[in-house]
Amino acid sequence: MQTREIIQDTHREPAVEGVLIEFKDVYKSYGDNKVLNGINFSINKGxxxxxxxxxxxxxxVTVKCLVGLTKVDSGEIIVFGKDITKLNEDGLNSVRMKIGFLFQSAALYDSMTVRQNLVFTLQHHNKKLTEAQMESYVMDALKNVGLLESIDKFPAELSGGMKKRIGLARALIIQPEIMIYDEPTGGLDTITAREIIDLISEIKIKYKTTSIIITHDLTCAKYNSDRIIVLKDGVVKTEGRFRDIENNTDEWVRSFFEK
Structure with a gap:
């Protein structure tokens, strides 16, 4: 896969098509450890x-609460117009079916080939697909991440960057409305990280996804964000576009940009 130039539009306007996700006064503690302390933010569709x-x-913890893997102590989390904190397991599963997740480690099954990893995900989400339909989905997903030639390889045969891209293909194969990226460039060399950054931008355009990106990578934050929120002690310390955060005069916020 050839390295492409990173999309340079760092001052784009956030897409405003209505709020798709909203956290309202969400609290979560583990014993005496208060992790979320009344967190509030929203994400627009797209x-x-x-x-x-x-x-x-x-x-x-914010992301775990969003997908219902962790129960909140109080507050509301509105996704697709529903407060997921009040849904039963079936209701939560119906929401999860619309969410793709790229794990930091890619989280591929080592005993399965790339094809089998993707088919397994498809079968879990839609048991009515024929073998021909599943093969078509798999081929398209791998083409989108530039790794069609790896379809019959096992994860052990792939580099870290390739595993990340296969993990991305597996997330995209269900055609999610929401994508969650957990440290998408973590542990990657500079060139491979640039490829992932490009892919995230392309995915937004092609799939019209709404995305949450958790990252420490300021390059990823700069080129993949419409908006940034900065968390401190379980609340939103500040939010804005990348240039707003970069120019913030608060000493703690400035520490993110200090080498």
């Missing part, structure tokens, strides 16, 4: 929201 925050700021 928007890429980057979440920045240092370790322990509540980034991962």
């Amino acid at each position: 928007e890429n929201l980057v979440i920045l925050g240092k370790s322990g700021s509540g980034k991962s």
